[in-house]
Amino acid sequence: MRVIASIAILAGLVLTAILLEDAAGIARWASGWQRTLQNEMASAVQALRSGAPGATIGLIAAAGAYGFVHAAGPGHGKFLIGGVGLGSSIAPARLVGLAVASSLAQALWAILLVYGGFLLLEAAVPRMTTLAENYLAPASYLAIAAIGAVLIWRGARRLAAHQRSQRRNRALHHHSACGCHAHGPSPDQVAAVRSTRDAIALIVSIAMRPCTGAIFLLIIAWQMEIAVAGAFAVVVMGLGTAALTSLVAVSSIAARGIALASVRESGDNALVFPVLQILAGVLIVSMSLALLGNVIS
Numbered sequence: 001m002r003v004i005a006s007i008a009i010l011a012g013l014v015l016t017a018i019l020l021e022d023a024a025g026i027a028r029w030a031s032g033w034q035r036t037l038q039n040e041m042a043s044a045v046q047a048l049r050s051g052a053p054g055a056t057i058g059l060i061a062a063a064g065a066y067g068f069v070h071a072a073g074p075g076h077g078k079f080l081i082g083g084v085g086l087g088s089s090i091a092p093a094r095l096v097g098l099a100v101a102s103s104l105a106q107a108l109w110a111i112l113l114v115y116g117g118f119l120l121l122e123a124a125v126p127r128m129t130t131l132a133e134n135y136l137a138p139a140s141y142l143a144i145a146a147i148g149a150v151l152i153w154r155g156a157r158r159l160a161a162h163q164r165s166q167r168r169n170r171a172l173h174h175h176s177a178c179g180c181h182a183h184g185p186s187p188d189q190v191a192a193v194r195s196t197r198d199a200i201a202l203i204v205s206i207a208m209r210p211c212t213g214a215i216f217l218l219i220i221a222w223q224m225e226i227a228v229a230g231a232f233a234v235v236v237m238g239l240g241t242a243a244l245t246s247l248v249a250v251s252s253i254a255a256r257g258i259a260l261a262s263v264r265e266s267g268d269n270a271l272v273f274p275v276l277q278i279l280a281g282v283l284i285v286s287m288s289l290a291l292l293g294n295v296i297s
Helices: 002-021 024-049 055-072 077-086 092-121 125-172 196-207 212-223 227-266 269-296
Strands: none
Touching: 024 055, 024 212, 024 227, 055 212, 055 227, 077 092, 077 125, 077 196, 077 227, 077 269, 092 196, 092 212, 092 227, 125 196, 125 269, 212 227, 227 269
């Protein structure tokens, strides 16, 4: 009971912190700053087109700030990164690397979508924004929900395995320190991102939905005939997003460490990981479906 209570308390604190990040006040703050920074980016693009000194630095600064603020508002990437950090034994450096990779992949996908649409498909601006918001966003939310479901499934499977192991131990009257077989999964065995395939799935699910600010910037950069500068600024925007999601990654891993420390003396460490995986999966699925509902409603 002590283990379950500790995990429940920790999960409540983590969920509260994450949900407060998307509270209405924060969302309004982020939305207001996004509008301000969009105007700054548009002005910087026009200044760059006319050759004004310092315009490049202004564009890069506004783009990086936009990426950070955009990630602070309602979104899906930080929920997935935070959920994976909480519900797995992934190393901090690896999760931060995945956060950076997913943000940069999202930026590169936006560049490919907008510039490829102009070059190859001769797509109109409204068609690109419709594609991003009405089709790619729902697909991204569904993909992230699927990852959350996999976390739930893995956690439930390992929890069942732990319980079976405990029953066998009681039946055979084995001492808890015996070395004849495993007494539940080790931290390395419960890592959510266990393979290259898992890492690619995480990156693609986040990158699938391009940032609307990136699309906006790329469109006006193309129209102003400074496509290269626009693409570079979008990459910087991705780095701004990565800065926030990396903070979420580190925070979620720290929260997981607190949970482990709180139950280390009880000897039930094997129970912590599957329970955290299930809780993290539930968080990811619920938030993804909520965002999907906002898109299709």
